[in-house]
Amino acid sequence: AAANAVEQAAKSLRDLRIAEVVKLDMQLDDxxxxxxxxxKLNVSFKFEGT
Structure with missing residues (x-):
């Protein structure tokens, strides 16, 4: 689940540095x-702004 979350973040953010797992949980059926x-992740990335 964490690797998938990082892959999704990498689609819209560049130069990812660190990903910290904040919370893991599971969704259950009836x-x-x-x-x-x-x-849930905290993601660190390089900011290139003005």
């Missing part, structure tokens, strides 16, 4: 089966 893994 029977308690895992439907999805979720990750």
């Amino acid at each position: 029977k308690g089966k895992v439907e999805a893994y979720r990750t």
Whole structure:
């Protein structure tokens, strides 16, 4: 889940430096089966602004 989140961030941000996992959780269905893994990240990247 964390690697997927970084891949998504890399589509709109350049020069990613560090990704810190802040929270991991799982989405469950009505029977308690895992439907999805979720990750919250803090992402560090190089800023090129004026």
